[in-house]
Amino acid sequence: MGSYVPSTDKERQQMLNAIGLDSFSELYKDVPGEMYLKGGLNLPAGMSELEVRRNISAMADKNTVFETILRGAGAYDHVIPSIVSYIPAKEEFLTAYTPYQAEMSQGILQSIFEYQTMMCELTGMDVSNASVYDGATAAAEAAAMCRDRKRTVTLISGASHPDTIQTVKTYCYGKNSELKVVPVKDGKTDIDALKKMLTDDVAGVYIQQPNFFGIFENADEIGEAVHTAGAAYIMGCNPIALGIMKTPRESGADIAVGEAQPLGMPLGFGGPYLGYMTSTDKYMRKLPGRIVGETVDANGKRAYVLSLQAREQHIRREKASSNICSNEALCAFTAGLYLSVMGAKGLADVATQSMSKAHYLASKLCEIPGVSLKYSGEFFHEFVTVIPKAGKVLSALQSNGILGGLNIDGDILWCATEKVSKAELDKAVSVVKEVLA
Template structure:
């Protein structure tokens, strides 16, 4: 087997150095009754055969290479410059471990430091960590910070129903062992209704920006109201929308979390993605997960290192605030490279392309008989379309035309019948949008 390099002669030399006769002798401590079971697995394949088999599996999928995609709802198809993948393919990056040994890990450490910086710039916050598993787990970990920041004396968590339903589900999974009151998301409470729920038992209030329906809510008064009762404002954001819209920092957020996938990470059927986590300065020492800081080496040279380590599980063990260990290092690197390439002006351009194309599509669809677009709030690149029939029926029509239509909101929100969440990004050229509109026009 090509990944195991030993020759028979070497095996014998090694066994004799150890002082045993066969490799099997090395397993005497394993209970004999259970030693060396059969493994019922398919026969091994050559590299050529693996590639052929997996290519067939890949091509059995309806993917954005073959289909025109208008679906987002938490995962977004954006342009990824070639440079991103070329850099990620460097073995020096992707075959390295977590940078526990800083002298031989400055590449990863500096890249993640730059990632943290760019996430601070995007979110308007003071510090960001080296990443979490995804946007959903970042939100779940934000709860822990809020409980800690309110000294464990409060247990009420207010969630907007317009946060990604999957994120809210993950938050509940994470905290099922805790005595929490999670409120706000079982109906369709809007921002003013959430404000009414604030009290002196509230540890945090979380909203989504843009919300799951693509809309930008009016958040001007929110931070003041949340802070009046001593709670934390957590914002779940789509980082791509921050190319255009006011930063969460400017809106008074204490913790900003979200899914970094739009920043240079492919769809990949839902993972691996990138959970980002950024805070105001006063919460820096409560951040869960790894964080990179600047320092100097013994000769005075600038260098980077994992810092605030005493918060982490390998040192604090059962007293750690989180068990997080592995993060999404390579995805954070992807985001750092992506944001470097885009820069200040490129990201703004991408944001505008998303905005203009989504609004063009929205206007065109709104004019169709039987369809109406929700223009009640400003939106970025996703919007709600009320359809004349169940969304699934429309999507079944669209797929025959090579188009993957919007997300069926009724799956998560029973009151949103026949409501499609459509996403239009810079990847959708005008011809594709027009084709979508043409098919919808014929839907009856």
């Protein structure tokens, strides 16, 4: 049996005796006898470290690690610099709790303050929180920030990630507030339909940029319509795209959110990921979750603390707008580290290369008879093709070690990042060509 309990049997007996007891069972005398688990748990016997390594490695070996990944749809395979994998594994950071005691947590607090600054820089916003669970919950929390007594309805673009739509829907359902999905036209939010839906009970409008189909929305025009109607404007932005893309602030957004997994986190079968949230000053005190602020200590030295806590559940209890406490701190730390390693130039390079490879892949695929772009709009690093025999194409790619795009009702949503080489893209295209020949 494996164990992490250091005390020996002899010490345990000494400790029991010191508190006036003879056996462990006396510690549990409040547990009613009929409930007591007789015969113990139905679990296998414990294992040594070597056995655990063997067993779990065998599970990992059952998965296919694709050499080339051309699938995104909310989870992106970018290059993770070596130092970005290494530093977050340092035990001090890894094994600390939320930095409640500022006097012994300055390292964590400062790293969050730096992360907040970087996210403000990326989005053009004034304030950032310390993170939420992922991009979908960030959208849901942002929708809650916009609602008040008079304005209770949330609008979400149908061109958003399906998981984001469903998560926002669940959170709205929880609060008994209404969510309406804005229709999609040619792979983009239908602005005419949106304008008609902007009644005076609409609190906030969420769009994704670039959207689920990879297309850039007319974000400025949407923002104007939303503000004219007196609602708040939430943009869910890909943080890599923000290396080169117009910021949500420049497009008029009040709140920017998104999935920051591309900033140094592995695919990891879906998590842990990182939800970022930034806003203009006006929404500062409505942001959910932890926020780190700068102050001075009793000796006038610069110091960092968890700040604006009057917003949070441990003070406001049922009056708090969110229950979040634990977030994704180590992922935020990783994102800050990633952005420091890449710098503005490196990030722009990642964005440009991802976009360039996606455009190269799109142009090569569209040379194949029967394959064409489904939508006409400008796209970033994802695009949808109309393609015959999508299922067959994807299986053929899989047998060649390539994870192809995502099958959406017979069309394929492709993604390319800076990580794939021209040779890999050419190979993928030749496999597709062969299937469709």
